[in-house]
Amino acid sequence: xxxxxxxxxxxxxxxxxxxxxxxxxxxxxxxxxxxxxxxxxxxxxxxxxxxxxxxxxxxxxxxxxxxxxxxxxxxxxxxxxxxxxxxxxxxxxxxxxxxxxxxxxxxxxxxxxxxxxxxxxxxxxxxxxxxxxxxxxxxxxxxxxxxxxxxxxxxxxxxxxxxxxxxxxxxxxxxxxxxxxxxxxxxxxxxxxxxxxxxxxxxxxxxxxxxxxxxxxxxxxxxxxxxxxxxxxxxxxxxxxxxxxxxxxxxxxxxxxxxxxxxxxxxxxxxxxxxxxxxx
Ligand SMILES: C[C@](O)(CO)[C@H](O)COP(=O)(O)OP(=O)(O)OC[C@H]1O[C@@H](n2ccc(N)nc2=O)[C@H](O)[C@@H]1O
Ligand SMILES: Nc1ncnc2c1ncn2[C@@H]1O[C@H](COP(=O)(O)OP(=O)(O)OP(=O)(O)O)[C@@H](O)[C@H]1O
Numbered sequence: 001x002x003x004x005x006x007x008x009x010x011x012x013x014x015x016x017x018x019x020x021x022x023x024x025x026x027x028x029x030x031x032x033x034x035x036x037x038x039x040x041x042x043x044x045x046x047x048x049x050x051x052x053x054x055x056x057x058x059x060x061x062x063x064x065x066x067x068x069x070x071x072x073x074x075x076x077x078x079x080x081x082x083x084x085x086x087x088x089x090x091x092x093x094x095x096x097x098x099x100x101x102x103x104x105x106x107x108x109x110x111x112x113x114x115x116x117x118x119x120x121x122x123x124x125x126x127x128x129x130x131x132x133x134x135x136x137x138x139x140x141x142x143x144x145x146x147x148x149x150x151x152x153x154x155x156x157x158x159x160x161x162x163x164x165x166x167x168x169x170x171x172x173x174x175x176x177x178x179x180x181x182x183x184x185x186x187x188x189x190x191x192x193x194x195x196x197x198x199x200x201x202x203x204x205x206x207x208x209x210x211x212x213x214x215x216x217x218x219x220x221x222x223x224x225x226x227x228x229x230x231x232x233x234x235x236x237x238x239x240x241x242x243x244x245x246x247x248x249x250x251x252x253x254x255x256x257x258x259x260x261x262x263x264x265x266x267x268x269x270x271x272x273x274x275x276x277x278x279x280x
Contacts, residue, residue: 002046002047002048003046003047004044004045004046005044005045005046005113005117006042006043006044006045007042007043007044007045007109007112007113007274007277007278008040008041008042008109008272008273008274008277009040009041009042009043009102009105009106009108009109009141009274010036010037010038010039010040010105010141010269010272010273010274011036011037011039011040011094011100011101011102011105011168011266012034012035012036012037012100012101012105012137012140012141012234013034013035013037013100013166013168013234013241013268014032014033014034014099014205014234014235015033015034015035015161015203015232016031016032016033016198016203016204016205016232017030017031017032017033017204017205017206017207017234017235018030018031018032018190018193018198018204018206019186019187019188019189019190019206019207020188020189020190020191020192021188021189021192022188023152027136027152028152028181028188029150029151029152030149030150030151030152030153031148031149031150031190031192031193031198032148032149032153033146033147033148033149033159033161033198033199033203034140034146034147034149034153035146035161035163035268035269035270036144036146036268036269036270036271036272036273037100037166037168037266037267037268037269038266038267038269038273039093039094039168039264039265039266040093040094040102040105040273041090041091041092041093041094041102041105041106041109042090042091042093043069043088043089043090043091043106043109043110043113044088044089044091045086045087045088045089045110045113045114045117046086046087046088047084047085047086047114047117047118048084048085048086048087049083049084049085050085051077051083051084051085052085053070053073053074053077053085053086053088054085054086054087054088055067055069055070055088055089055090056087056088056089057089057090059090059092059096061096068103068104068106068107068110068134068135069088069090069106069107069110071107071134072106072107072108072110072111072114072131072134072138073086073088073110073114075111075130075133075134076110076111076114076115076118076120076122076127076130079122079130080118080120080122082118082120084118086114086117086118088110090106093264095170095238095239095262097174097175097176097177097238098170098234098235098237098238098239099175099177099233099234099235099236099237099238099239100168100234100235100239101137101140101141101235103135104134104135104136104137104138104141105137105141107131107134107135107138107141108127108131108138108139108140108141108142108274109141109274111127111130111131111138111142112124112127112142112144112274112275112278113278115127116278124142124143124144127142128142128143128154132152132154136152136153136154137153137235139153139154139156140153140156141272141274143156144271144272144274144275145158145270145271145272145275146158146159146160146161146268146269146270146271147159148195148198148199157195159195159199159270160270161199161268161270162268163267163268163269163270164243164244164245164267164268165243165244165245165246165247165249165250165265165266165267165268166241166242166243166244166250166265166266166267166268167225167229167241167242167244167250167253167254167257167263167265168234168239168240168241168263168264168265168266169221169225169239169240169241169242169257169261169262169263170238170239170261170262170263171215171217171218171220171221171237171238171239171240171261172217172260172261172262173215173217173218173238174238175211175215175218175236175237175238176236177235177236180207180210180211180236180237181236183210183214185210186206186207186210187206187209190206203232204232205232205233205234207233207235207236207237208222208232208233211233211236211237211238212233215237215238217238218233218237218238218240221240221258221261222240224258225240225242225253226242228242228244228253229242229243229244229249229253230242230243231243239263247265247267250265251265
């Protein structure tokens with residue numbers, strides 16, 4: 001029987017996110033600070049010789065051909081003319097559509113892991129380029145270092161923000177990334193600044209105001225969290241996070257969360273847990 005290999009597929013936070021313009025193709029230019037978390041999904045991958053990509057536990061709401069795990073594996077096969085296949089099982093812990101990048105992270109883990117298991121020999125740079133076809137957040141997960149990101153999130157500059165503890169909460173609401181980016185009132189002209197300048201100013205998220213205005217669940221949760229610690233939206237939501245100095249403080253705050261809200265406690269990681277496990 002073939003061996004099965006286990007890989008982390010971590011969450012990310014956007015510690016700040018500014019929208020600096022809109023491209024001709026409709027995508028928005030960003031300046032954002034990405035950091036990974038020591039919490040996420042897990043993939044168990046068994047390489048096979050039959051060329052088939054099989055998802056052992058498909059997601060209920062996502063048809064297999066749309067699943068970013070399946071799409072990443074078939075894209076790598078196509079790009080490398082690889083004849084091998086894989087059986088892939090997903091342990092899903094991250095809220096979907098939460099702004100913590102679960103689907104993008106799954107795609108990146110598949111690209112990096114299968115490149116190793118299939119011995120297709122692509123560089124991380126090339127895998128990040130392929131990843132961008134699947135989503136704007138995939139390259140950061142492929143590269144695996146905390147970064148100041150520009151473009152649509154693919155131009156990465158190494159950065160080492162403090163690895164704080166976070167309480168991440170998901171209000172009971174689904175928010176479409178496309179809907180927020182298409183909203184007429186979204187601020188789209190924050191001035192482009194250097195990384196040093198962005199880091200030295202108070203950190204904020206340009207999507208936060210309209211998300212708070214439109215979703216009372218997010219407004220109420222942030223209003224509650226901010227009483228205890230600096231708190232913001234990640235990505236286009238729905239998740240919000242509070243940053244604190246210690247695990248104890250994070251766990252105490254998490255224990256008081258409203259009952260109808262899911263979430264988790266995690267520590268910021270400037271090296272992705274995937275890369276920590278693969279390239280120690
Ligand atoms: C908000 C962030 O999570 C910040 O990290 C990302 O920019 C979103 O990345 P993502 O979820 O991978 O988004 P994608 O799946 O590439 O895009 C979803 C939709 O959001 C809009 N979109 C996304 C990213 C971007 N920079 N500008 C956009 O306008 C587009 O309408 C796109 O069709
Ligand atoms: N393997 C997957 N895991 C999660 N979502 C997936 C997956 N494959 C496809 N999707 C689809 O992608 C959508 C976005 O998923 P994802 O978990 O990346 O959202 P997100 O946390 O909002 O990401 P981002 O921060 O990149 O906006 C989901 O709502 C789902 O329909």
